[in-house]
Amino acid sequence: MSERRFGRTFRSLEGIFKFVAEFLESSGLPAPAAFELDLVIEELFTNMVKYAPHGAPEIEIGLTRLGPDVVIVLRDFDVEPFDPTRAPRADVGRPLGERPAGGLGLHLVRRIARDLRYDYRDRSSTITVTVTTAPGL
Amino acid sequence: MFKVRPGPGEVLKLIGRLDASEAEGAMDVLLKVDHSLTADCSELDYISSAGLGVIMETYKRLHARGLGLRLVNVSPHIRNVFRYVGLDRVIEIDQADPSHPDS
Numbered sequence: 568m569s570e571r572r573f574g575r576t577f578r579s580l581e582g583i584f585k586f587v588a589e590f591l592e593s594s595g596l597p598a599p600a601a602f603e604l605d606l607v608i609e610e611l612f613t614n615m616v617k618y619a620p621h622g623a624p625e626i627e628i629g630l631t632r633l634g635p636d637v638v639i640v641l642r643d644f645d646v647e648p649f650d651p652t653r654a655p656r657a658d659v660g661r662p663l664g665e666r667p668a669g670g671l672g673l674h675l676v677r678r679i680a681r682d683l684r685y686d687y688r689d690r691s692s693t694i695t696v697t698v699t700t701a702p703g704l
Numbered sequence: 705m706f707k708v709r710p711g712p713g714e715v716l717k718l719i720g721r722l723d724a725s726e727a728e729g730a731m732d733v734l735l736k737v738d739h740s741l742t743a744d745c746s747e748l749d750y751i752s753s754a755g756l757g758v759i760m761e762t763y764k765r766l767h768a769r770g771l772g773l774r775l776v777n778v779s780p781h782i783r784n785v786f787r788y789v790g791l792d793r794v795i796e797i798d799q800a801d802p803s804h805p806d807s
Contacts, residue, residue: 577723577724579723579726580723580724581705581725584721592740599781602750602781605750606750606752606753606785609723609754610752610753611724611732613724613752613754620710629705656791657807659788659789659790660790662794663760663763663764663794664764670751671752671756671757672752672753674753674788674789675752675785675788675789678788679788
């Protein structure tokens with residue numbers, strides 16, 4: 568498993584994308600799989616940045632290869648619970664002008680992820696999401 | 705890194721990665737557009753929901769003034785992101801040029 572901590576800011580995204588690319592290369596997984604992994608991680612990471620501004624200064628991201636799948640674990644420390652598996656679903660069938668703002672990021676995560684789990688204990692949120700690197704998206 | 709480069713006529717070329725760290729700057733540029741827009745996405749490598757938000761707001765602003773927004777040379781990855789959130793039914797999106805390496 569590759570694991571690294573990133574500062575609670577959108578400016579961390581560039582470093583996160585580099586971390587993902589290095590992981591794919593060292594794991595022998597196809598480089599184009601970075602698109603889905605980057606997207607899922609960005610959406611979950613930026614949610615943590617936006618909705619828990621007073622959490623610990625860094626958020627931990629772990630990546631593990633399981634065959635063609637990658638298991639992503641995001642751990643956010645000293646935060647209130649936010650369960651993405653229970654968040655309201657975006658209604659993407661409604662006309663643009665009638666859609667409430669937000670919700671698209673988690674919609675994309677749910678669309679891409681094979682599995683999405685949430686755990687909260689000791690004021691820490693852990694999101695575990697499985698993404699396949701087989702062609703699809 | 706995300707950049708917008710002017711093209712011929714009403715074309716703007718979107719280049720790089722339109723993520724949450726780049727969305728504000730992208731919005732600043734696209735807010736200055738006051739004509740129907742063709743966005744050439746042949747060098748757009750990545751988009752997240754933050755980038756979709758920029759495109760949606762641009763579409764809504766132009767549409768309200770009777771102007772149009774069209775995305776051309778869109779790679780399959782990026783087209784699918786638009787499709788997943790139903791924006792391919794709202795915004796005109798042309799497939800990637802066959803010569804584009806992602807197509």
